[in-house]
Amino acid sequence: MSDMRHDVQNTFxxxxxxxxxxxxxxxxxxxxxxxxxxxxxxxxxPFAINRRTLVALGARTDRVARVASEFAxxxxxxxxxxxxxxxxxxxxxxxxxxxxxxxxxxxDLAAVPGFDIYIDSTVPVGAGxxxxxxxxxxxxxxLNEVWRLxxxxxxxxxxxxxxxNVAVGAPTGIMDQSASLLGRRDSGVFLDCRSxxxxxxxxxxxxxxxxxxxxxxxxxxxxxxxxYAERRASCEAGASALGVESLRDVTVxxxxxxxxxxxxxxxxxxxxxxxxxxxxxxxxRTLREHGPTAIGELLDASHRSMRDDFEISVPExxxxxxxxxxxxxxGARMTGGGFGGAAIALVPSELSSxxxxxxxxxxxxxxxxxxxxxxxxxxxxxxxxxxx
Ligand code: GLA
Numbered sequence: 437m438s439d440m441r442h443d444v445q446n447t448f449x450x451x452x453x454x455x456x457x458x459x460x461x462x463x464x465x466x467x468x469x470x471x472x473x474x475x476x477x478x479x480x481x482p483f484a485i486n487r488r489t490l491v492a493l494g495a496r497t498d499r500v501a502r503v504a505s506e507f508a509x510x511x512x513x514x515x516x517x518x519x520x521x522x523x524x525x526x527x528x529x530x531x532x533x534x535x536x537x538x539x540x541x542x543x544d545l546a547a548v549p550g551f552d553i554y555i556d557s558t559v560p561v562g563a564g565x566x567x568x569x570x571x572x573x574x575x576x577x578x579l580n581e582v583w584r585l586x587x588x589x590x591x592x593x594x595x596x597x598x599x600x601n602v603a604v605g606a607p608t609g610i611m612d613q614s615a616s617l618l619g620r621r622d623s624g625v626f627l628d629c630r631s632x633x634x635x636x637x638x639x640x641x642x643x644x645x646x647x648x649x650x651x652x653x654x655x656x657x658x659x660x661x662x663x664y665a666e667r668r669a670s671c672e673a674g675a676s677a678l679g680v681e682s683l684r685d686v687t688v689x690x691x692x693x694x695x696x697x698x699x700x701x702x703x704x705x706x707x708x709x710x711x712x713x714x715x716x717x718x719x720x721r722t723l724r725e726h727g728p729t730a731i732g733e734l735l736d737a738s739h740r741s742m743r744d745d746f747e748i749s750v751p752e753x754x755x756x757x758x759x760x761x762x763x764x765x766x767g768a769r770m771t772g773g774g775f776g777g778a779a780i781a782l783v784p785s786e787l788s789s790x791x792x793x794x795x796x797x798x799x800x801x802x803x804x805x806x807x808x809x810x811x812x813x814x815x816x817x818x819x820x821x822x823x824x
Pocket of ligand 1: 472609610
């Protein structure tokens with residue numbers, strides 16, 4: 437990471453002809469459990485991972501914003517006066533969307549200075565590890581400091597979500613940005629998405645001799661279109677048919693009544709969210725009382741619920757999960773929004789290389805392209821790496 441911080445600073449200098457004011461970073465995330473519960477005001481338990489997005493930023497003396505990144509050839513330039521969701525397109529909508537959204541949360545966009553930004557990242561794109569939240573959170577902490585806004589990390593998470601929802605156009609919840617901003621080394625972020633109260637829960641993986649393997653299937657997904665928005669709409673329809681503000685207000689005991697009120701598909705969507713909320717609560721409690729070795733069945737049950745009730749898995753994810761489960765993993769599930777992306781497996785460290793071999797074998801047997809499989813550790817959320 438230390439090399440990359442200087443690389444980002446040097447590239448900034450080559451591109452913009454001066455030193456950056458500083459370098460900030462924010463991590464991607466893995467969701468341990470709690471899928472499609474965030475926008476239902478429920479519970480999630482993600483952790484920030486040791487793959488980060490770095491942002492070098494320098495304030496300007498005029499009112500121009502310029503953004504460049506390792507993943508695009510062009511430098512996008514806009515006057516701060518023109519910052520509006522309709523004017524933002526492509527990858528630049530993430531960093532510039534954050535600048536716009538800060539204006540919605542107290543920044544006076546008519547008074548703040550312009551800026552130059554250069555972005556680089558080790559969070560894989562399209563793997564369901566929240567590369568977009570990592571960009572948003574890194575830019576949010578950088579501008580928060582350079583513009584002297586003094587907004588709390590929890591507010592910056594809402595800023596990132598606003599950028600994603602309005603500037604990018606993806607109707608996502610608050611989980612990814614919260615994990616990226618609030619994450620702690622070796623810990624999960626247990627978040628109540630209604631109150632936005634967060635509790636840091638130690639994961640204790642290393643002490644238990646466990647690791648988390650990410651199996652990135654390479655099947656691509658986008659949440660700006662299609663299935664994600666459809667699932668969200670089903671949840672809202674279910675809540676309204678049940679006469680509650682959100683599915684957070686429905687408990688496992690209410691499901692029998694829900695079955696009589698809802699059509700079969702909506703019922704299954706609702707059952708996923710309601711049981712998943714309970715599984716997040718159970719996982720948080722189990723981690724505190726018995727440690728990570730005891731959460732395997734909860735992870736497995738979460739995957740079954742997403743596969744059968746919420747129907748957001750794909751065959752490659754199911755294969756990754758089943759192969760993990762039958763080759764020594766304590767538990768496994770797809771993670772993130774679904775329709776592609778990655779699965780995670782909680783596995784005893786000494787079995788991890790055997791598991792990788794088994795997964796590659798199963799994928800080639802099925803004629804699927806080989807997944808990218810790697811270990812992640814729980815890392816700190818966004819912070820300044822270098823400078824001011
Ligand atoms: C994506 C969204 C999150 C969340 C998950 C599903 O990652 O960005 O807000 O809804 O999907 O749990």
